Amino acid sequence: MNAPLISITGLTKRYGSFTAVDDVSLDVAAGSICGLLGPNGAGKTTTFKCLLGFAKTSAGTIAIEGAPLSPATFETVAYVPERATLYDNLTIAEHLTVYRRSYKHYDDARARELLALFDLDPRQRAEKLSKGMRTAVALTLAFSIRPRVLILDEPSSGLDPIHQRHVLDLMIDAAANGAAVLFSSHQVGQVERAADSVAIMNKGRLIVNSVIDELKTGEKIIEAVFAGPIPNLNGLANDPNILRIEQVGSTLRAVTREDSDAIAQRIFALHPRSIRTIDLNLEEIFMNAVSRDQA
Amino acid sequence: MPAIFTVDPRSGVPLYLQLIEQIKRAIALGTLAPGEQLPTVKALALELTVNPNTVARVYRELERDAVIDTSPGRGSFVRTDGAGHEARRAVADVARTAFEGAVREAKSLGLSRKETHELMARTIARWYETENDA
Numbered sequence: 367m368n369a370p371l372i373s374i375t376g377l378t379k380r381y382g383s384f385t386a387v388d389d390v391s392l393d394v395a396a397g398s399i400c401g402l403l404g405p406n407g408a409g410k411t412t413t414f415k416c417l418l419g420f421a422k423t424s425a426g427t428i429a430i431e432g433a434p435l436s437p438a439t440f441e442t443v444a445y446v447p448e449r450a451t452l453y454d455n456l457t458i459a460e461h462l463t464v465y466r467r468s469y470k471h472y473d474d475a476r477a478r479e480l481l482a483l484f485d486l487d488p489r490q491r492a493e494k495l496s497k498g499m500r501t502a503v504a505l506t507l508a509f510s511i512r513p514r515v516l517i518l519d520e521p522s523s524g525l526d527p528i529h530q531r532h533v534l535d536l537m538i539d540a541a542a543n544g545a546a547v548l549f550s551s552h553q554v555g556q557v558e559r560a561a562d563s564v565a566i567m568n569k570g571r572l573i574v575n576s577v578i579d580e581l582k583t584g585e586k587i588i589e590a591v592f593a594g595p596i597p598n599l600n601g602l603a604n605d606p607n608i609l610r611i612e613q614v615g616s617t618l619r620a621v622t623r624e625d626s627d628a629i630a631q632r633i634f635a636l637h638p639r640s641i642r643t644i645d646l647n648l649e650e651i652f653m654n655a656v657s658r659d660q661a
Numbered sequence: 662m663p664a665i666f667t668v669d670p671r672s673g674v675p676l677y678l679q680l681i682e683q684i685k686r687a688i689a690l691g692t693l694a695p696g697e698q699l700p701t702v703k704a705l706a707l708e709l710t711v712n713p714n715t716v717a718r719v720y721r722e723l724e725r726d727a728v729i730d731t732s733p734g735r736g737s738f739v740r741t742d743g744a745g746h747e748a749r750r751a752v753a754d755v756a757r758t759a760f761e762g763a764v765r766e767a768k769s770l771g772l773s774r775k776e777t778h779e780l781m782a783r784t785i786a787r788w789y790e791t792e793n794d795a
Contacts, residue, residue, distance in 0.1 A: 399714075538712065539703070542706055559711055559712075560710070561712060579675035579678075582675045586673070591771070640768060641769060645674055647671050647672060647673045648671075
C-alpha cells in the first residue's frame, strides 16, 4: 500500500449538542477505492463536507496528499455532491468552458469523451436536465480535471444501470492510474464490485473499516444442527473471534469475525448432527454490523 | 486472450479467490496456454469491473504459487517451465475445492461417513467406466 492521499484523523463534527460525526479516522491510499456505506443520517455527507473544508470541523485533522487543505488542494481534488450544483442558465458546453478556465489539468478531449459516454448533448441548458443527467454532468466535470483525489457522494443516483456501470469503470480507471477514490453509496453491490476497502458508518461513528476480501474471509456463519438439545458451549460465546451466537431449538448459529475454520472445529467437537459454513456477502455483513451497533 | 473470466461480486467468496480459481482452471484446461500473456491489471480490472488492487493481488498470489511470471514493464505470463506440472496442480486445486464442497455438503445434510463413502463410490463408478480408466 502507498501513502494515503486522503487522511482523516479523529474527525468530529458537532451541531450544538448533536454529534454528526464522532471521532472518525480513515485513510485512502493512492490506487485505492474506498466505499462508504451507512444508513441515512449516519454522517457520510457531513464527513465529505468536513473533508473538503465546506464545514468547519469540531475536532480532528484532514490531510489531502499529506498536506492540510489549501486553495491548491482543489487543483487535484474532484468532488461530486449528492445533488449536483450546476449553473441553471448555462449550457453543458459553457460549464466545460468554466472548468477550462478554472483548472490547470482540465482535459477538454476527455470531457467530450465523457459527455458522449453519458449520452449528453453539450448544447443543453442545465435547467432542462433530469437529476440523473445533472449527476452525469457533475461526473464529467469531475473526471475531466484528471484528479488525484476523488470524493463522490452517491455518484450514481438517478443514473440508469448502464451509466452506473460507466461510473464504476471511471473510478476503476482513475484508481488504476494512481488516484485515491472515496465514494458513498446505498448500493452495496457497487461497493462490492469497485472498492477494495469498505468503511461503514452508523450514528456518526465508523463501525467497520476493512479490506472487503478480508471481511468476507473472516465473517462467516457456522450453522450446526444437533440431534437433541444444544449442549453446553464451554465458553464459546466468549471467543473474541465470535461476533454473535444464536440458538433456536436444536440449531446453533455462530457469526465469526475471523478464523471460522478453528471455530467450526470447536463446534464440531460438540458432536452436531450436521455442520456447515455459510459465506456472507457485503450486504449481509453491512446489515449485521449496523444491527449489532444498534443493539 | 481466449479465456473468459466472470466473477460474482455479490458472492460471499472473496473476489480474489474467485479469480485465482478461474485462472488456474483456464490454465488447467489449456484455454490459457503456457507462455501466454495475461491482460494488464488495469485491463482486466476494467474488463470485469472490479477493483485494480483485487486483480493485482490475484497476480501476486499466482506468481507466489509459481503459476505465472511477472516482469516489470513486460507484463504477466503463464509460466512455461514445468507448465504441465503447474497445470496438473491447478487442476488438482480446482478439483479439490469442488470435492471438498461436495463432502462438506453431504456432511451438512447429516450423511454419515459410510453413506458419504458409498455415494462417492457410486459417483466414481458412474464417471470412470473401468478400473483402468486413467
